[in-house]
Amino acid sequence: MKHFKVFPHLNIEELLSVLHSQEEIRAFKDWQIIYSVAVNPGKTAAELSVLLGVSKSRIYRIIQSYNKQGKSWRVSKQWGGRREARSLMSLEEERKLLKEVETEALSGQILIYRDIKGKI
Structure with a gap:
């Protein structure tokens, strides 16, 4: 089983404050995954996927994006709505x-x- 970790772009307290400041449910779930991986360093993706109710691939994808892009990894994510460039x-x-x-x-x-x- 593959173990992984979160790069320390934010410390645990900052992750928790970002998690609690989310208003959108998808953003909250994504930050919850990052926080869970940061707090439980020995857990595998399979164990966390059962705990959080998401797929292993989603956990890998979110952690990889966060590790690669840092704090602002979710700023560009937009779900639905009108995008002026395509209107x-x-x-x-x-x-x-x-x-x-x-x-x-x-x-x-x-x-x-x-x-x-x-x-x-």
Whole structure:
């Protein structure tokens, strides 16, 4: 069984404070994994995966990312939501288009998706 460790980017108290400051559940779970590995240095990934309820591969992936990137490893992680770089329209343009499409759809002028796609 493979033993691994967390590089000391943060000490145990700092890890605990970062863990408690998380508002998002995914971030909390990721920091919980890092904290658990730091506090239990002799445990294997299999033992920790049973304890934390996650897969061994997730534990390896999170620890590897943390060890490689340091304290700010999770800053760039974003789940869902609008990413402006991929958006074709701004939110205001999208609202305007939806309002226009809604009025036309209620009056029966829009029959198929191509009618909407033509407006974009």
